[in-house]
Amino acid sequence: MVTYEFSRESRILTPGQFQQVFSKSSRFGSSHFTILITKNKLDKPRLGFAVAKKRVKLAVQRNRIKRLTRESFRLAQHDLPNIDIVVMVKSGIDNLDNATINKQLVKTWRKIIQRHKP
Template sequence: MPRSARLLRREQFTEALATRAAARRRYFTLFARPNGLPLARIGIIASKRVAPRAVDRNRAKRLVRETFRKLRHRLGGMDLVVELRRCPAQGFNEAAGAEFARMLEELGARPSG
């Protein structure tokens, strides 16, 4: 994913996290705010407290990035922060990916502003 599609600085995360959660589901919380740019950007928070094994954190981030890559053209100018809420017992699979995809689709279907 190109640098232009990622949130890189602490201030960018802080500004997005200061907004109300756009969606909260079993495995993820999504924060969103308009960024004034023509493209969507994403940042991912996956803490050790939620997913102690690095393999689970990395798989969750990979799943989120891939789903975002497929749907980002529908989101417009948004900054998104995805926070991992819990780790499934079997690890991250298609069900968790589908949950995140639904969250993004709901967000993309909303009118901007």
């Protein structure tokens, strides 16, 4: 049975885990996202965020972006390869509506899946 949960094991939590992604990663981007990915030894993808205050001033907006990204990842995680993903945002993303942000994320997940076919 396929579960669509976003558990603690699906998250990148420690500074060491983030450092691993930042040190050896490939980049995927859209006009408002930069997504860094690196392979992991687990049997599922993991997600982390680096949403800077400099890029998105209001906490409400930062949280909205993270919430949308988390939900999009939760639905796409079964198609994604075993990778660690760190999502970074670019300036101006806080002006986009939810549907546009979601569309960009879906397109990026598709790109990652295509590039990492076994």
